[in-house]
Each structure stands twice: as structure tokens, then as C-alpha cells.
Amino acid sequence: MTLVYTEEEIIAEVPGLDRTLLVRFVETRIVIPLQRPSPPGVVYSQIDAARLRLACELRESLDLNEDALAVVLGLVDRFHGARGDLRAVLEAVEALPEPHRRQVTDALGRRIIPDDG
Amino acid sequence: MDPYDALGVTKTASADELKKAYRKLVKECHPDLHPGDSANEEKFKAAAAAYDLLKDPEQRARFDKGEIDAQGQERPEAQFYRQYAGAQDNPYRDQQGFDDFGDMSGVFEDLFRQRGGARGTGHGGSGFGGGGFHADGGDARYRLEVPFMDAALGGSARITLPDGSALEVQIPRGIADGQTIRLRGKGGAPIGEGRPGDALITISIAPHKLFERDGDTIRIVLPITIDEAVLGGKVEVPTISGAVNLTIPKGASSGQVLRLRGRGVAPRGREARGDQLVELKVVLPPKVDDDLAEFMENWRTTHAYDPRKGMTP
Known part of the structure; x- marks a missing residue:
């Protein structure tokens, strides 16, 4: 079962987060609370806690406002998403029978230029 | 490690210098911004x-006087975002588009674009035309x-x-858990003659007290009595449809797992239903009475069996 936080709990959990900031983060969709039908209300999950922690950290240490934060976190999501997809592709390649795997890795080798090459 | 060394500042550094040093390290080393770089991560x-x-300042003064040490501050892994960020079920990650992957062969295109709930083709974006600026409204996300x-x-x-x-x-x-419902036209307002954006609602399924779901399979644990276990019989099982x-x-x-097909x-989008898997669980009566105990005493003297045979590690 995944752990969920109420609004009060998430504010207590994330250093530097207060209610005003949380409201602004929700408005700018930096974090999207999970709406629950019964009892009606919103909750936050562990991923939201980690995301809010990162948002508060970047906001404080880099003096980013909410709009800049939303952009940065959007890029972080895309970047991690792309890494996740790349991992899925590599795992799929890894699982191929040897001759096919070699074919794919050779083809990839021709397209990817190494940094120090 | 000395905390001043960790930040690369001297003991006399001002609060401002501390912040600056930390800011630099966030930019260069934060593991959520630089995943897969373990040296930077430790730093x-x-x-x-x-x-x-x-x-x-108070803690710093106490540390400088040697009243407290620098121990016990390290943060548990679960608090970094990157631990969740790359997961396929991260509700924030499907915001990425793959419209620029259009030159890839169909199979990959479908694979990557379906996640974003691909936008309708032949429209979209923004532009000047018909005398004025037009832009489609943005999508609004909910969970x-x-x-x-x-x-x-x-x-x-x-x-x-x-x-x-x-x-x-x-x-x-x-x-399924994590799937997104798109409500056309229920998102952000357009500019000019653009189209309104869509509402994208990512679904999370609440747990059930009896059933568990794994794709289109339902699982349930069914308690049975010892007499039902020994003699067999017909029992009623709840399913999602009665x-x-x-x-x-x-x-x-x-x-033991029994399968209820369909x-x-x-x-x-499919008519055929998956199966329900019923895991049996033998439950003894709330109180073991004299009759049962006596029967078992007699029975085991002549019918001993060993279900743990061969369980040597």
C-alpha cells in the first residue's frame, strides 16, 4: 500500500514548505494533488513529497520563482522520462537473442558518437 | 568529513558565502539534476x-565550539525525486511530447506517443492568420x-x-492504474480562434478490501473450513459481478489457487473478461473442541504424514 499524506502532513514532511507555497505549487501545477472521492479531499503521495522537496530546495538554493521552477521540473521530468525510456529500450535489446543484439548494438555504435572520441 | 570542507569554504565564511557555495554544488551535483553520476552524488x-x-547560526556556533558533531545528517535515498522520476508510473512524466518523432517508423511512434495521449493531428500549435494571433489552450492535468x-x-x-x-x-x-483520461476541450482557454485545451486525468485505483487486481486478473483469498478442505464441496465466492x-x-x-474463467x-475496448484467481486458505474453528482434538489424537497415531519432507536448505 502506498503511503499518502494529507495537506498538513506533507507540509510537516517537506522542509521549507508552508501552506502558501503549497497552494502556489498546486496552482502552477508543480505538484498535482490526488483527488479522492471519499472522504472528499486531496492527498499527496511519496513521489509528491520527493518532488516538493526538490522544488523547495531549488527554490531556496537557486532563488527560482514558481514559473521558473515549473519549467525546471518539467525538464527534469522529461529528462528522467527519456532516461527511463532509454533504459527500457536497452533492456529490450539486452533480452534479444545474440545475433539480433549484435545487429542492434552495431547499428547504435554507428549512430552514437562517444564524448571523448 | 568536515562540513566546511564539504562546502569548500573556510571556517570564517559568512552566511552568504555558505549559501553561494551550496548553490554552486546544487547546480553542479544535485542527483535529481545529474542522475547516474555517483561521484557528484556523494559530493x-x-x-x-x-x-x-x-x-x-545557532547550530553552526555549537558545532564550532565542539558541542555537536557533523554526524547523522545524511538524507535517506527515498527523499530524492530521481528515485521516482524515471518510473513508468510516474504521473508527471507523461507530459512529454513525441510529436517530433514523426519520422520514426509507425511502431515506435505509436509506442512513445500513446503515453502522452497523442494530440489530434492536423491542428494545434499557434500562428498568425486570419488577422490576429491564435493559440490553442493548454492541457490541464489532474489526478x-x-x-x-x-x-x-x-x-x-x-x-x-x-x-x-x-x-x-x-x-x-x-x-488500469496510471492510465489517463482525456476530456477534450475541458482544459485551458484558447487565444483568438484556437481550440481550448484538454483536461488530462491520470487515474489511480483505490485498493479493495477483498479483491486485488493484476491487469485483467482479479485475485481473492477465500477462507474455507477444515471439513470443506477435507471433503470438498460447493462454496460461494464473491466476484466483481456478484x-x-x-x-x-x-x-x-x-x-491452492482455483481459476474462475471469465x-x-x-x-x-475488449469484450472478453479476464479470470478470477481464488487462493484457498484453510481456517480452523474459533475454538478447537474436545471432539476435534480427540479425533486428531487418534488419527495421527495411524496416519502420520510429513508435508515438510525434503525441506532441507
Whole structure:
């Protein structure tokens, strides 16, 4: 079962987060609370806690406002998403029978230029 | 490690210098911004712990006087975003588009674009034309928990919009955890003659007290009595569409799994339902009475058996 936080709990959990900031983060969709039908209300999950922690950290240490934060976190999501997809592709390649795997890795080798090459 | 060294500052550094040093390390080493770089990660963890200690003037003074040490500040892994960020079920990650992957062959294109809930083709974006600026409205994202049964059988729910109004959402039968429902035209307002954006609602399925779901398969644990286990018999089992009779075979054991075909979930867009798997669990009566104890005493003297045979590691 995944752990969920109420609004009060998430504010207590994330250093530097207060209610005003949380409201602004929700408005700018930096974090999207999970709406629950019964009892009606919103909750936050562990991923939201980690995301809010990162948002508060970047906001404080880099003096980013909410709009800049939303952009940065959007890029972080895309970047991690792309890494996740790349991992899925590599795992799929890894699982191929040897001759096919070699074919794919050779083809990839021709397209990817190494940094120090 | 000395916290001043971790931040690369001297003991006399001002609060401002501390912050600057920390800021530099966030930019260069934060593991959420630089995943897969373990050297930088260690550097950041040490710096974050050091900054947490030194940013508070009182704590810093106590540390300088040797009253406290720099221990016990390191942060558990679960608090970094990157641990969740790359996961396929991260509700934030499907915001990425793959419209620029259009030159890839169809199979990959479908694979990557379906996640974003691909936008309709032939329209979109912004532009000048017809005398004025036009742009489509942005998509508005929501996350909604739906009851287990509504996700399995279909239903309806409401989400609350930022302005406080409510929007009715039809939950299609068989929707899976993490799937997104697109409500066309329910998102942000357009500029000029653009189209309004869509509302994208990512579904999270609430747990059920009896059923568990794994794709289109439903699982349930069914308690049975010892006499049902020994003699077999017909018992009633709850399914998502009402109770059905199940035949318990003679000599059933705890952990044995029986399959009820076609009693699971029908996935989106298909008629055929998955199966329900019933795991049996033999439950003794609340009190073992004299009759039962006496019977067992006699029985075991002549019918001993060893279910743990061969269990040597």
C-alpha cells in the first residue's frame, strides 16, 4: 500500500514548505494533488513529497520563482522520462537473442558518437 | 568529513558565502539534476548535510565550539525525486511530447506517443492568420482516485477544477492504474480562434478490501473450513459481478489457487473478461473442541504424514 499524506502532513514532511507555497505549487501545477472521492479531499503521495522537496530546495538554493521552477521540473521530468525510456529500450535489446543484439548494438555504435572520441 | 570542507569554504565564511557555495554544488551535483553520476552524488550528499548543519547560526556556533558533531545528517535515498522520476508510473512524466518523432517508423511512434495521449493531428500549435494571433489552450492535468469497482466495471466520478467548479468524468470499464483520461476541450482557454485545451486525468485505483487486481486478473483469498478442505464441496465466492459457486476439490490445501474463467476485468475496448484467481486458505474453528482434538489424537497415531519432507536448505 502506498503511503499518502494529507495537506498538513506533507507540509510537516517537506522542509521549507508552508501552506502558501503549497497552494502556489498546486496552482502552477508543480505538484498535482490526488483527488479522492471519499472522504472528499486531496492527498499527496511519496513521489509528491520527493518532488516538493526538490522544488523547495531549488527554490531556496537557486532563488527560482514558481514559473521558473515549473519549467525546471518539467525538464527534469522529461529528462528522467527519456532516461527511463532509454533504459527500457536497452533492456529490450539486452533480452534479444545474440545475433539480433549484435545487429542492434552495431547499428547504435554507428549512430552514437562517444564524448571523448 | 568536515562540513566546511564539504562546502569548500573556510571556517570564517559568512552566511552568504555558505549559501553561494551550496548553490554552486546544487547546480553542479544535485542527483535529481545529474542522475547516474555517483561521484557528484556523494559530493552533493556531503554538501547538503553540511549546509543543513551550518545554515542555522545557532547550530553552526555549537558545532564550532565542539558541542555537536557533523554526524547523522545524511538524507535517506527515498527523499530524492530521481528515485521516482524515471518510473513508468510516474504521473508527471507523461507530459512529454513525441510529436517530433514523426519520422520514426509507425511502431515506435505509436509506442512513445500513446503515453502522452497523442494530440489530434492536423491542428494545434499557434500562428498568425486570419488577422490576429491564435493559440490553442493548454492541457490541464489532474489526478483522481477512483473506487476499485468503478475502475473494474466502469462508473462516473467528479473532479474539482481550480475555480472550485466540478467536472463529471466517465470512468471507462477496465481502466488500469496510471492510465489517463482525456476530456477534450475541458482544459485551458484558447487565444483568438484556437481550440481550448484538454483536461488530462491520470487515474489511480483505490485498493479493495477483498479483491486485488493484476491487469485483467482479479485475485481473492477465500477462507474455507477444515471439513470443506477435507471433503470438498460447493462454496460461494464473491466476484466483481456478484457471488458465484465454486467447487472446492476434496483434499484442498491452503495456498491452492482455483481459476474462475471469465470472472475478471474486461480490459478497455475488449469484450472478453479476464479470470478470477481464488487462493484457498484453510481456517480452523474459533475454538478447537474436545471432539476435534480427540479425533486428531487418534488419527495421527495411524496416519502420520510429513508435508515438510525434503525441506532441507
